[in-house]
Amino acid sequence: MKPVSGTNLEQARAHNRRVVIEAIRVHGPLSRAELARLSALTVQTVSNIVEDLVAARLLKAEEPRRLPRGQPITPYSLNPDGAYSIGLELERDHAGGVLTDLSGAIRARARRPALRPGPDEAIPLMAGLVEEMIERAGIDPQRLLGAGLAMAGRYQGEGVTSLSPVALPGWAGFPVATALSGRIGLPVLVENDASAAAIGERLHGVARGLGSFVYLWLGGGIGAGLVLDGQLYRGSRRNAGEIGHMTVVPGGKPCPCGKRGCLDRYVSLGAVHAHLGIGDPLSLDPAELDRRLEAGGEGIEAWLDEAVGPMRQVIDTFELAFDPETVVIGGAMPPGLLKRLAERLEPLPPPLDPKAERALPRVILGATGKDTAILGAAALPVFSQTNPQFDVLQKRAR
Numbered sequence: 001m002k003p004v005s006g007t008n009l010e011q012a013r014a015h016n017r018r019v020v021i022e023a024i025r026v027h028g029p030l031s032r033a034e035l036a037r038l039s040a041l042t043v044q045t046v047s048n049i050v051e052d053l054v055a056a057r058l059l060k061a062e063e064p065r066r067l068p069r070g071q072p073i074t075p076y077s078l079n080p081d082g083a084y085s086i087g088l089e090l091e092r093d094h095a096g097g098v099l100t101d102l103s104g105a106i107r108a109r110a111r112r113p114a115l116r117p118g119p120d121e122a123i124p125l126m127a128g129l130v131e132e133m134i135e136r137a138g139i140d141p142q143r144l145l146g147a148g149l150a151m152a153g154r155y156q157g158e159g160v161t162s163l164s165p166v167a168l169p170g171w172a173g174f175p176v177a178t179a180l181s182g183r184i185g186l187p188v189l190v191e192n193d194a195s196a197a198a199i200g201e202r203l204h205g206v207a208r209g210l211g212s213f214v215y216l217w218l219g220g221g222i223g224a225g226l227v228l229d230g231q232l233y234r235g236s237r238r239n240a241g242e243i244g245h246m247t248v249v250p251g252g253k254p255c256p257c258g259k260r261g262c263l264d265r266y267v268s269l270g271a272v273h274a275h276l277g278i279g280d281p282l283s284l285d286p287a288e289l290d291r292r293l294e295a296g297g298e299g300i301e302a303w304l305d306e307a308v309g310p311m312r313q314v315i316d317t318f319e320l321a322f323d324p325e326t327v328v329i330g331g332a333m334p335p336g337l338l339k340r341l342a343e344r345l346e347p348l349p350p351p352l353d354p355k356a357e358r359a360l361p362r363v364i365l366g367a368t369g370k371d372t373a374i375l376g377a378a379a380l381p382v383f384s385q386t387n388p389q390f391d392v393l394q395k396r397a398r
């Protein structure tokens with residue numbers, strides 16, 4: 001097979017460093033011998049890499065394991081303080097941020113209200129959040145890998161919006177990633193909520209180590225994040241998984257997009273609010289929905305009855321199209337409500353091969369709750385700088 005690109009020694013070392021970090025992220029603390037076995041590298045190569053990574057403070061040595069015979073074995077784990085990342089989200093009513101360490105733990109949070117901000121307001125606002133969180137966390141800014149931003153699509157290309165998440169002029173053709181990066185002096189990666197959440201679950205959550213899975217994001221609308229063969233699949237214009245306006249009920253409810261029976265009208269917070277008789281979701285305090293759910297949630301059952309059919313249809317479509325290991329459900333919807341929806345999904349449509357052995361259930365709930373997009377955004381720089389498959393992808397793209 002013809003090699004896709006030349007690899008020099010430095011590139012190979014950088015790639016192998018990613019392989020070692022990923023192995024420890026997926027399996028937990030590992031010794032040099034275990035790392036060599038898992039990565040198919042020599043013990044000598046692994047030893048050199050481990051030494052480099054310990055010196056860079058990305059790995060740390062754990063307590064040696066004593067064995068009945070021979071030398072004790074030292075396992076290595078990721079050093080949470082070795083690197084940090086920033087996750088940002090821009091919604092219709094606020095901008096929010098988290099600063100996480102290498103393990104994904106939140107070290108600082110910040111949030112400011114902003115009603116449907118345009119770029120002139122949003123970029124300085126987010127830069128302010130970044131500054132505030134760095135100061136509050138008391139970390140060395142040199143150890144920041146970058147910032148990720150989760151915002152609803154749609155996109156024209158690399159970090160350039162085509163339609164605004166806030167339906168206001170000013171965002172069309174706006175280079176979000178470049179503008180924000182110039183302002184905060186860090187690399188910036190931009191993805192839609194569903195893709196960011198998928199990466200977050202892949203790095204720290206229920207999809208850790210999975211090669212292929214689909215993330216169904218339920219929030220104001222519905223979208224899908226696709227991780228296929230270890231890589232985030234974005235599509236030719238970065239709009240893969242924008243499924244909100246696929247027809248699930250022919251001739252069904254009218255949609256602002258002009259069609260009828262769109263998925264968004266049945267499975268989204270907007271659809272829940274419609275069943276509860278709330279006109280504008282923006283006028284509702286998010287905690288209010290939780291309170292109504294606890295109080296029995298009149299109208300919720302009716303929504304579940306209506307949502308479960310379209311949801312089964314979507315899961316069936318993605319399973320047949322992509323053969324994923326599992327479908328993860330999560331998003332900005334209250335976790336209690338997502339759980340009730342998930343519990344109602346059975347019986348799912350029969351799988352393609354009912355006898356196939358499964359390591360995971362067909363549908364699982366995401367681990368990160370309502371923070372899923374913002375934690376996913378923080379995971380983007382970590383994933384892009386430590387995941388070996390992503391590294392190969394970038395090399396090919398050059």
Ligand SMILES: [Zn+2]
Pocket residue numbers: 244245255256257258259262264
């Ligand atoms: Zn529509």
